[in-house]
Amino acid sequence: MEATPQAPSPLEETQRSGLALGLVVWVFSLLGVLGALYARWAWTPHSVTVEGASIQHLFDVILAIILVAFVLVHLLLGYFIVRYRARGSESALYFPHHTALEVTYTAVPAVVMVALSVAGILLWSRVHAAPPPDAFVVEVRGEQFGWSARYPGPDGKLGRVDNRIQRPFNVDPEDPAGRDDVTSPEIYLVVNRPNRILLRTRDVQHSFWVPAFRLKKDLLPGATTELVLTPTQRGEFDLACAELCGVGHYTMAGKVRVVTQQEFDRWLRQQGRR
Ligand SMILES: [Cu+2]
Incomplete structure (x- = not known):
């Protein structure tokens, strides 16, 4: 029998697909960010009212926060997929509870949400205020x-x-x-x-x-x-x-x-x- 090239072992295959999956996550995240920026700056007509400028400003703040969160989460996700892909004998670290982590990931989004809601309510009441009599x-x-x-x-x-x-x-x-x-x-x-x-x-x-x-x-x-x-x-x-x-x-x-x-x-x- 002739010698055939060695087929990759199951471990090698898993490692390779882990690397590929991490790259896929990064590439799609990048496409998502570029798509959002393109929609905002190339598709959206310029705002031509006082109210529209304030509404657009709030939208932009929300978009910026979302993009930062999206990029951070997906960079980390891709990194974890690549860094911790199968390596044979090691078992995963498992912890059921981490108070500081849980408080942080609850409090930060809560503060951001409340701040955005307050900004939205104030803007809404400004845009829907009674018209001046000489309008x-x-x-x-x-x-x-x-x-x-x-x-x-x-x-x-x-x-x-x-x-x-x-x-x-x-x-x-x-x-x-x-x-x-x-x-x-x-x-x-x-x-x-x-x-x-x-x-x-x-x-x-x-x-x-x-x-x-x-x-x-x-x-x-x-x-x-x-x-x-x-x-x-x-x-x-x-x-x-x-x-x-x-x-x-x-x-x-x-x-x-x-x-x-x-x-x-x-x-x-x-x-x-x-
Ligand atoms: Cu109609």
Whole structure:
């Protein structure tokens, strides 16, 4: 019989697969970190509201904490897999209890969680605070499958609405405040001042979502919901419906135009003249 090359012993095989598994853990961890950073900096549109900047900041803090914890845990996991892979005769060290270790890994996450929750609650109450009385007001209405807007006319007041009234935007003809209201498929907001967006739906539930604002709010049949935000940049931003509202849901995209007060006033005057 000819001599065949020695097949690896079971111990050698186990050692090799332990090394490979450790490397796999490190490589996948690295891919995970790169994926998270790519999603944050390449996919996420720049935030263009005061509120959005604060929300993004909190998100970034959370992401940083998660990434640090993720990297530490997976570096250690890979290291343990490689360092303590099978070595023949040694038996594993076993201890059932370690008070200092347990207190540490309970207390540290607890402190971090509580701190993040407090930061989140404070931010939430700031973003949802009552709007100032001089805020720019616009009503945005969703329907299957599009968006439109209603602006107060020269009197600065939106007319009363009642969903039982079968007129455009359900505006009550008895209310004089509604007679000069301007309706348009164009949604305008004014830069550098608080904007109060009243949200109504003509039919089913929709959701007003402008990713660059970092804010989202549902439109509920029979109710008026609202969002208050301060845009910090002029421009045209994507608006999407974030609620599966029917077969044409995917077509329910639009634009929100953030303009200066002068640009808006000029546009509103032109609407009145038509
Ligand atoms: Cu919708």
